[in-house]
Amino acid sequence: MSALAREEALTTRQAVGERLEAFFDARSRHAGAYDRHFRQLWDLAYECAFGGKLVRPVLLIDMYDALSNTPDPDVHEKLLDLGAAVELLHFAFLLHDDVIDGDVQRRGRPNLVGSLLADAPPGVDPEAAAHWARSGAILMGDLVLAGMHQLVARVDLPLAQRSRVLDLIDFTITETVAGEYADVSMGDGILSGALPRVLSTTLRKTATYTFELPLRVAATMAGASTATEETLAAVGRQLGLAFQLQDDLLSTFGIAREHGKDRYSDLREGKQTAIIAFARHTDAWQRLEPLLGNPDLSPAQGALASHLLSECGARAFVEQLVDERYTEVGTLLSDGPVPPRAADLIRSLAGQLRDRRS
Amino acid sequence: MSALAREEALTTRQAVGERLEAFFDARSRHAGAYDRHFRQLWDLAYECAFGGKLVRPVLLIDMYDALSNTPDPDVHEKLLDLGAAVELLHFAFLLHDDVIDGDVQRRGRPNLVGSLLADAPPGVDPEAAAHWARSGAILMGDLVLAGMHQLVARVDLPLAQRSRVLDLIDFTITETVAGEYADVSMGDGILSGALPRVLSTTLRKTATYTFELPLRVAATMAGASTATEETLAAVGRQLGLAFQLQDDLLSTFGIAREHGKDRYSDLREGKQTAIIAFARHTDAWQRLEPLLGNPDLSPAQGALASHLLSECGARAFVEQLVDERYTEVGTLLSDGPVPPRAADLIRSLAGQLRDRRS
Incomplete structure (x- = not known):
């Protein structure tokens, strides 16, 4: 990869990263209107979602550029949303996979279940805390899957x-x-x-x-x-x-x-x-x-x-x-x-x- | 409710029911292209989904009629899809709620977890069967939630x-x-x-x-x-x-x-x-x-x-x-x-x- 190509990849990655940050930020603020506790679920999810290198969105956008003789800047805006959606789909799958597999870590760091467990108030029965953490990850998987569809459904396409x-x-x-x-x-x-x-x-x-x-x-x-x-x-x-x-x-x-x-x-x-x-x-x-x-x-x-x-x-x-x-x-x-x-x-x-x- | 109103409600309910049947039928057939086992998951889900009286879609369509001076038959087609979507959203929530609550019944009948348990081959370790049944219900909840969004995103609206x-x-x-x-x-x-x-x-x-x-x-x-x-x-x-x-x-x-x-x-x-x-x-x-x-x-x-x-x-x-x-x-x-x-x-x-x- 040339220095220029590496720079461009960084830019695409950053642009998708910002789109994802905006997604989580808006939803975290909206959740805060319900209660602090629900907002915390979104904030922990955001921290857990951001270990990846965004290979899927970068591949999507790079391939579009490679297939287009004259890439269209208007289309690029839409590709950033579609790229963010592809990454959200990945994250939704991980959330439910980890619940199904009973995992509390991913890439050596606590996943959402692990983060919730670490966040449970002291004195709560460990079995109840485990149930709560698993349930939180099931529900967040639903929210991310739904949010992914919302993103795709709103991209202005013919x-x-x-x-x-x-x-x-x-x-x-x-x-x-x-x-x-x-x-x-x-x-x-x-x-x-x-x-x-x-x-x-x-x-x-x-x-x-x-x-x-x-x-x-x-x-x-x-x-x-x-x-x-x-x-x-x-x-x-x-x-x-x-x-x-x-x-x-x-x-x-x-x-x-x-x-x-x-x-x-x-x-x-x-x-x-x-x-x-x-x-x-x-x-x-x-x-x-x-x-x-x-x-x-x-x-x-x-x-x-x-x-x-x-x-x-x-x-x-x-x-x-x-x-x-x-x-x-x-x-x-x-x-x-x-x-x-x-x-x-x-x-x-x-x-x-x-x-x-x- | 007059006899005529009761007849109309029946018709709306039937029409939404047919739309839901078509949804499950298409997805069951598509699942069959993967394997018999995946198709069975859809078929069991269909059986479990159909205990309800479709109150939510009927309310949606009746309220549209009550609010419109001249109800539009073209809009009615779209309302049937939106009504089916509202019912699918309900079903997706029930699937994950039952997993979270550890329930194997709903309305006195086996829910999807219970149906899968009854369907597990003899000789399988009961704990493994319970894990498999719960996982099947988590995954079906995801499929129904995704399918609901697909239905809504494809309704042809301004x-x-x-x-x-x-x-x-x-x-x-x-x-x-x-x-x-x-x-x-x-x-x-x-x-x-x-x-x-x-x-x-x-x-x-x-x-x-x-x-x-x-x-x-x-x-x-x-x-x-x-x-x-x-x-x-x-x-x-x-x-x-x-x-x-x-x-x-x-x-x-x-x-x-x-x-x-x-x-x-x-x-x-x-x-x-x-x-x-x-x-x-x-x-x-x-x-x-x-x-x-x-x-x-x-x-x-x-x-x-x-x-x-x-x-x-x-x-x-x-x-x-x-x-x-x-x-x-x-x-x-x-x-x-x-x-x-x-x-x-x-x-x-x-x-x-x-x-x-x-």
Whole structure:
């Protein structure tokens, strides 16, 4: 990335950040009209929302610029709102995901549930405080999801374009929830964790809203051809799947991650990843099974599980899956209808994602 | 209500019911494209959603007709969508409320959590099944809330009217969540359950979305004056507060309700109602306190608590609050700008609500 490109990315990020700050600020002030307590919920949510690098909105806006020969400043205003909406959708999903997973941290910092717990008055029964904190996160997820729709519904777009953006949001929410529901169902033993289902769940749960949605909204706003939009959608799915599989690899085999989850937390939770789905059909499974989903897994047991997963070929298998995804992205770009500048943007993003270590 | 009016109400109810059926049907079919399991979640949700009498959409459409001298058939099509949206908002709130309250029934029938529990494969660990069922209801609440916004955003309205309807939805969601959050906070001992807070919570949690929202959307769609809309909003708040206070009275003192909750469930849950807030400042409190919030409350203890709440004047106090609300509705209508046919509609509704025994 050139110095100029880095400067521009910063500017886009700042502009989206300001839009999000204005969103939370207006809602916090409005909540204050009810009571101090409700305002505090919004203020804590704002603090928790702002750990991210806004990769989704930046991708949306950069892709619009790459697809447009003469980017329109009026459209940019609308893109900032749409970019903020994409980030709010991400935040709403995180809020409810964390409640479902029983997590109180995210990126090594307290999430909204954790922040509320820390904020509970002394002397309150711990079980009641936990219920209150979880309920606050469910309700804030609803407020953010509703606020995201409000933002999108008010962007001044021609009817056809508005319908297109609404369709994309609708599709994305359905797909993400389908993935999350399958993930929960596998984790709770309602559905089996066979590899094809684990892969489709991985794709739906993260890839769609993280990569496919911003790329398609950009294509829609830039008036790109259907062929370009569909190729970008396919690229987004490949990138998203690679991204999530790498995340699973880093969680299971990575060194303690700088801003990541506790080491071995995926193993402790018994998360149904592609690594686990592969290992289930190997000889290592007999020794692995009792270690997985054990909330009291010791570091030594974690290291053993990690070693067995490497030995049995699961690590190499998933690393190859990741490599294939990036190869597929290259193929989609070189043979397809995506214009050169847009293809370069994807290649640069894929390079960054491929090299990430946390 | 005349025979003709009853027939018309039936027709409106049927038309909204068909709109809702189409909504769930399309989404169930779309979910089927993912997997049978996700489709089943939509189908169970549809069954659970359809216990209600659609009072909110019927009120919206009847009020539009009462406010319009020449009701427009084109507008009626849009009102059916807006009416369906108001009902979906109600359903989304119920889904998350039930998760927060840990309820598995509603109106004496299994709610979505209860239906999912009944549907879990045999042999699944009961705690895992409970987690899965709760998570399914959280996710379905998100899908319904998102679907409601999709419906509203696609109604073809002029920009000013669209903004007005979006403002009303935004206001209603904020207000309902503010009420629900205060309710949870009081129940969990984070906030004290003083009478003014209990009353404002009661108002926000139910009255706004049940009465104020449909009345204001009707006024907006009929192009009513600001004075009329604001008076109808005030009427809606009074009706809603009376409705919820009556609900508290019926739960605490009523005979076993036909389609209602378990008798004494409010007492068992330690729900912070106006009845309890009043009783806290009477001599009966010392004997009442140990009975409230006891999940194992026996029928004899329930009867004793109910008797003490009557004796100490809490029942008479809340009955008077209810009476004052209906008197206030009468005053707002007779002195105010609401046109005669619209006022008659409210009076007829108030009469039905006042007489209800379940």
